[in-house]
Amino acid sequence: MADRGSTELTNPLGALTLDQLRRRTSMKWRRFPPDVLPLWVAEMDVPLAEPVVRALTEAVALGDTGYPSGTRYADALAEFAAGRWGWRIDPDHTAIVPDVMLGVVEMLRLVTGAGDAVVVNPPVYPPFYQFIVHSGRRVVEAPLGEDGRLDPATLAPAFRDATTGGRPAAYLLCSPHNPTGTVHTRDELSAVAELAGRYGVRVIADEIHAPLVLPGAEFVPYLTVPGGENGLALLSASKAWNLAGLKAALAVAGPAAAADLARLPEEVSHGPSHLGIIAHSAALTEGGGWLTGLLSGLDANRLLLAELLAERLPAVRYRPPEGTYLAWLDCRRLGLGDDPAATFLEWGRVALNPGPEFGTGGAGHVRLNLATSPENVAEAVHRMVAALD
Known part of the structure; x- marks a missing residue:
């Protein structure tokens, strides 16, 4: 992977x-x-990568705070994707969008109409529901399997339901998956593409966590699998380099979807921040060393959490994530009801995400952010234990 300097x-x-x-x-x-x-x-809970700080400082010193221009972000992503995943992105088949979720909404407008269905895999990132409904589409659920992985046995009937009457439909794929941390395999994604082709469902892949894949797993871009050519993907440096406040993301079209992306209204490109594009581009081209250090720390934290839970909260079921920096904890055996996070907050003074917000399969679960110090991971478990006393 290129990582200049x-x-x-x-x-x-x-x-x-x-x-x-x-x-x-x-x-x-x-x-x-x-x-x-x-x-x-x-x-x-990290300082910014030095190349990002340098790029932003130089831009501010120059007063370079105007409107974005050119393909700087697309070129940076193409360089990163080629080096890290062997994926050759054509910058001509990309478009800048304000952020991943607003980009998802714009992709849905390109391939579906008002009232059409969008399939999701709960438990899944809560804004999927919010943005789908806000855009005038309806949600169809295809829950993950008990192993936390994509399940063709639920996807096929969901795709059939979504396209009833010959209506257009989309599938919003979370890859890697939030909140479970599942990294979908090439075989799994190929099966998705086959099903989507069979039922005429358009795939929109949210790949915002793609750089955050941990040892033992491999990120596979959806657009690279057989049948993925007519898919659309959204990517951003925001999660991997902690840049959510510097708005920018990219939509990428598979070769057969380039004409769809070309219909994206020009005004959508006005939404990203110029400083965001500068920061994200610096992260992708020069922040590889920083990312390597981060991934090492996240790997250690996911294993530390497993050890602490086994020792102090053995009733909590936890499958260490393959990607992301999120831990999905099954607390149902603690007897705390559908929303254990409320108990941990009130009595332990630790804030975790409530599982029910993630849709079907979320009740009795919590999501814990591992992107912090080992001391804070240990303190979180200590507070969870204290909440039960």
């Missing part, structure tokens, strides 16, 4: 103290009182 390989998790983190004014640190340990929303 960056030598940052140190794990950035734990580089900041809690006192430093509490000076932040983002949602993660302002939603709850100061006595709550916030391990919920997908923000990381």
